[in-house]
Amino acid sequence: MVHDNRAFSEVLDRLREAGLRPTRQRMALCKLLFEKGDCHVSAENLHAEAKSAGIKVSLATVYNTLHQFTDVGLLRQVVVDNSRSYFDTNVTDHHHFFVEADGHLVDIPAEAIDIGKLPKTPPGTNVDRVDVIVRVSPSRRK
Amino acid sequence: MVHDNRAFSEVLDRLREAGLRPTRQRMALCKLLFEKGDCHVSAENLHAEAKSAGIKVSLATVYNTLHQFTDVGLLRQVVVDNSRSYFDTNVTDHHHFFVEADGHLVDIPAEAIDIGKLPKTPPGTNVDRVDVIVRVSPSRRK
DNA sequence: AGAAAATATTAGAATTGTTCTAATATTTCA
């Protein structure tokens, strides 16, 4: 089997830099995740995508991989719905619209929301991150 | 058994207004939830509190009640952690600090955070609510 | 390259938080 060497080595480097062995499964998931621009996936979701792309990978590995990628900063976890976890390939500072009706996320660039001020944090704590979730729903037809 | 008639009738009214029958369990949970100021509870958590307060109520009823109270606007659900649901007795407009280390929430008054502007919502949608979650963690000791 | 050590993957079992079911109990109201 032949593959695109440019894409291949980019993905390979990405994993190597992160200190993760470039295994067949990780490479494949990496390509699925990063070769088509920003996206938000759930584990089941990515597992299904992998399957339909002909990649043989277990659900356990998908979970492992998503967590490892998150740990090394390749992904960011977004909490919007407590029945499912979403992972975002956009790890830069930004926020989200969440369309509750269909459980789908849309990025909001950091500069589109401007948080004027923050109150002081509870004693003995520091801010890790500020998440803004704008929950929207389909507008009723006029 | 005797009870405080003032508190009793307040709770009773609250349920009546919401169109919920004032059953023994709902009254008891209502008192636990609202008689001690703003608080954030999970179902398991409230169930345990009820048990230790000597209230006999099943976990299923705790879940039912939390959802019913949420539906009628007595509670608000807060999504910060996808392993557990939190319900907030403060239903006014406000935000949260979330201390990830111990999974605990602290209210931030609405006016303490000022969201300068919001980008336009995805086509065909309206904003339901804007949730700001400031994730904090214990600061490392100097 | 070949062998040993280190790390990954996997299927399926286990766990967790939550929801469902359907039988029983309580509450309402005429």
Added chain:
DNA sequence: TGAAATATTAGAACAATTCTAATATTTTCT
């Protein structure tokens, strides 16, 4: 009070996720 409406319950079912421990792959060492 008694029929109809609504609640509660124990336990089963469920869905997402994590764990287990056996097997496979990858890396390292010589």
